[in-house]
Amino acid sequence: MHCRPPHLFLSKTLASLHMLLIALSFSLFACATNPDNEQPRPDHHKDGGFRNNYSFIDPSLLDFLEWRRQRLVHMDRSEPEDLPDPVTDPAVDYLASNHSEVSxxxxxxxxxxxQMNGLNILADPVFSDRASPLGFAGPKRHQPPGLTTQQLPHIHAVVVSHSHYDHLDRPSIRQLCEQPGGPPVLMMPLKLDDWVRQAVPECDEARVEGLDWWQEALLGEVRFILTPVQHWSQRTPFDRNQTLWGGWALVSDDFRFWFSGDLGYSQDIPDIGERLGPFDLAAIAIGDYQPRWFMSPQHIDPHEAVITQQEIRADRAVGIHWGTFRLADEPLDQPPKDLAKAREKHGVPDHHFITMVFGETRRWDGSDLVPLSPSSDTEKSDPVTGIQPISGSVITVDD
Structure with missing residues (x-):
C-alpha cells in the first residue's frame, strides 16, 4: 500500500484549511456589506450620536466662558418694561370643546x-419655574405659563424638539402622562424616546416613539414629520449630541403647520420648504440671539426668522422662544421689536408674522390666524385617539 509522506499530507491539509478560511472571510464580508441585510448609516448619524447636515461651528468651552465674562460686564439686568401681561381669562372652555377648528x-x-383635525397637540411643554435640572438654580421664568396643566384640554400628542431644559421638562412630561383619560402619545427625536422611558417612569404606559429626520407617523388625520434643523442636544456634561434634535411638520389634507424648536440658520430651512412646503402657519423662534458671534450657529434672530418663514413657504407665522427665560443678552422684550424691523426690511405685512400674548388663543379662519370672537361656536365631536401606520411610519399602535 502506498502511503503519503506526512509532510505532503500536512501541507495539503493546511492548504485546504487556508482556502476554507478565505472562503469564509469572503462570505462574512459579503454578508456585512450586503445592502439587503443592513441599511447604510445616514450621514447625520455618527458613533455615539448625531451631527448636523451642514457645516456647523460648534462654540467651544472657551467661547462659552468668554460670552459669560462679557455678559457679566455688559448685560442690562433691568426688568423689561414692555412685556405684555398674560391673558387673565384664557379660552379654557373653547379649548375643551373645540374639535373642529384649527387654533x-x-x-x-x-x-x-x-388644535387641528380634532387633535390637541402640545409642543415643547415647559411649565416649571426654572429651565434647569435644579429647582433652586438655573434660568428662572419671568412670565408664568399662559395656561396651567390643569387648564389644558385632554392632550392627544406631545412633540418635543430636543433635550435642552427649556424645551424638555421632566416634571411637565410627568404631569401630562398622569392626565385624566390616559397619557398622550409622546413623539420624540431619535434616542430621546429612550430617555423618556428611563427618566419618567410615570410614562411607562404612554406610547413613546422616536423618529429620525424625515420619518413620519400618523395620528388620526395628521402626519407628524420630524424635520432637520441646525442645533445640538445635551442634558448632562456627558451626553452631548447623543439624542437627535429637529423641528416638526404637522400636516393634514386641509392644514399644514411647522414648529421650529431651536435652530440656527442653515440649508435645512430651504430644504424643508422644498420638500414639505408650502405651510399655512409656522411657529418660529425669534429670541435668545445675542451676541451673534456666539449665538448665531444655534439660534436665529428675528431677521433670519423672517427669512425662515419665506424659505419654508409659510403664509403666516407666530414668533416663539422669547419673553420667558433669560438665556441670551438681549432684553426679554426686544425680540418683537426686532421682528417689527425685520418685517419692514423684508416688506412683510405686520399680520403675516405676529407675536401673541402669553395665554392667547387664536383660530385659523382659512387664510389667517385671527382672535377669538366673544362667542366662538365650535362643533362638538369625539376627539381622535387612534394611531395607524402609514408609508414610512415608525409607529404601529392599535387603539
Missing amino acids: LTFIGHASVLL
Whole structure:
C-alpha cells in the first residue's frame, strides 16, 4: 500500500484549511456589506450620536466662558418694561370643546398648543419655574405659563424638539402622562424616546416613539414629520449630541403647520420648504440671539426668522422662544421689536408674522390666524385617539 509522506499530507491539509478560511472571510464580508441585510448609516448619524447636515461651528468651552465674562460686564439686568401681561381669562372652555377648528395658543417660551383635525397637540411643554435640572438654580421664568396643566384640554400628542431644559421638562412630561383619560402619545427625536422611558417612569404606559429626520407617523388625520434643523442636544456634561434634535411638520389634507424648536440658520430651512412646503402657519423662534458671534450657529434672530418663514413657504407665522427665560443678552422684550424691523426690511405685512400674548388663543379662519370672537361656536365631536401606520411610519399602535 502506498502511503503519503506526512509532510505532503500536512501541507495539503493546511492548504485546504487556508482556502476554507478565505472562503469564509469572503462570505462574512459579503454578508456585512450586503445592502439587503443592513441599511447604510445616514450621514447625520455618527458613533455615539448625531451631527448636523451642514457645516456647523460648534462654540467651544472657551467661547462659552468668554460670552459669560462679557455678559457679566455688559448685560442690562433691568426688568423689561414692555412685556405684555398674560391673558387673565384664557379660552379654557373653547379649548375643551373645540374639535373642529384649527387654533393656536401661545403658552410661553416655545410651548404652544395646536388644535387641528380634532387633535390637541402640545409642543415643547415647559411649565416649571426654572429651565434647569435644579429647582433652586438655573434660568428662572419671568412670565408664568399662559395656561396651567390643569387648564389644558385632554392632550392627544406631545412633540418635543430636543433635550435642552427649556424645551424638555421632566416634571411637565410627568404631569401630562398622569392626565385624566390616559397619557398622550409622546413623539420624540431619535434616542430621546429612550430617555423618556428611563427618566419618567410615570410614562411607562404612554406610547413613546422616536423618529429620525424625515420619518413620519400618523395620528388620526395628521402626519407628524420630524424635520432637520441646525442645533445640538445635551442634558448632562456627558451626553452631548447623543439624542437627535429637529423641528416638526404637522400636516393634514386641509392644514399644514411647522414648529421650529431651536435652530440656527442653515440649508435645512430651504430644504424643508422644498420638500414639505408650502405651510399655512409656522411657529418660529425669534429670541435668545445675542451676541451673534456666539449665538448665531444655534439660534436665529428675528431677521433670519423672517427669512425662515419665506424659505419654508409659510403664509403666516407666530414668533416663539422669547419673553420667558433669560438665556441670551438681549432684553426679554426686544425680540418683537426686532421682528417689527425685520418685517419692514423684508416688506412683510405686520399680520403675516405676529407675536401673541402669553395665554392667547387664536383660530385659523382659512387664510389667517385671527382672535377669538366673544362667542366662538365650535362643533362638538369625539376627539381622535387612534394611531395607524402609514408609508414610512415608525409607529404601529392599535387603539
